[in-house]
Amino acid sequence: MLNLDTVSVTFNPGTALEVAALRSVSLAIPEGQFVTVIGSNGAGKSTLLSAIAGAIMPNRGRIVIDGVDVTRLPTQARARFIGRVFQDPRVGTCEVLTVEENLALADARSGRRGFSLALGGRANRARFEEQLAGLGLGLETKLKARIGTLSGGQRQAVSLLMATLLPMKLLLLDEHTAALDPKAAARILTLSAEISESQRLTTLMVTHSMRHALDHGQRTVMMSGGRIVLDVAGETRAGYNVADLIALFGAASGSEVAEDRLLLG
Numbered sequence: 001m002l003n004l005d006t007v008s009v010t011f012n013p014g015t016a017l018e019v020a021a022l023r024s025v026s027l028a029i030p031e032g033q034f035v036t037v038i039g040s041n042g043a044g045k046s047t048l049l050s051a052i053a054g055a056i057m058p059n060r061g062r063i064v065i066d067g068v069d070v071t072r073l074p075t076q077a078r079a080r081f082i083g084r085v086f087q088d089p090r091v092g093t094c095e096v097l098t099v100e101e102n103l104a105l106a107d108a109r110s111g112r113r114g115f116s117l118a119l120g121g122r123a124n125r126a127r128f129e130e131q132l133a134g135l136g137l138g139l140e141t142k143l144k145a146r147i148g149t150l151s152g153g154q155r156q157a158v159s160l161l162m163a164t165l166l167p168m169k170l171l172l173l174d175e176h177t178a179a180l181d182p183k184a185a186a187r188i189l190t191l192s193a194e195i196s197e198s199q200r201l202t203t204l205m206v207t208h209s210m211r212h213a214l215d216h217g218q219r220t221v222m223m224s225g226g227r228i229v230l231d232v233a234g235e236t237r238a239g240y241n242v243a244d245l246i247a248l249f250g251a252a253s254g255s256e257v258a259e260d261r262l263l264l265g
Helices: 045-053 099-110 115-119 122-133 152-163 182-198 210-215 234-238 242-253
Strands: 002-011 019-029 034-038 060-065 082-085 170-174 202-206 219-224 227-233
Touching: 002 045, 019 045, 019 060, 019 227, 034 045, 034 182, 034 210, 045 060, 045 082, 045 170, 045 202, 082 152, 099 122, 099 152, 122 152, 152 182, 170 182, 182 202, 210 242, 219 242, 227 234, 227 242
Parallel strands: 034 202, 034 219, 082 170, 170 202
Antiparallel strands: 002 019, 002 060, 219 227
């Protein structure tokens, strides 16, 4: 479903500030697979997601989603089959609008209806309430609340719902629990897995937690220096623990990691 063929991204090429963020990355992910992506700062994880989403154009290589070559398509042209949730809950929502208005904005992305149509009517309101109720956070009673008044976990749950509100193919989760407290993060991770499975979405989840990388999804990709240095699934992945990943990361990157979270330090 998702295929990357020798994708390279270099920032500031030909200058003293040149940085090779992705180096000939090739990756094939079948429909419905949930892949966790780990690596330290500068490994290329977020650049990988940005290249897939169209926020960054690769210098070389091809990106194909569901048979469509999207390599040169802008972000808005890919929005019909890609949803993305960012680390900061404030990025995916507008805090001055209500929960209902934020959901209506997401609903209007289809182009089949404008914002006013998506917002108006009992049918849409009932649909939004039903979808919010499915999150299990009591948000169905807060349609008229400004989203800026919600907790970080609640707001990120709405962001997740907004990203997957319309029929789509690919869900990109960019460290989407990093800014949350442990309880909220656990709930959002569970919701992410449930939504991914129920909608049969192909999912890439970037995380700094090796524990989360092993506990969620069916496959784990490790990045270092803009390259994929480990790609494991099935019984091989099931046999790994955090200590194994720490050792593998140290061997691949040439640096020692003494914590579960690769970001520390």
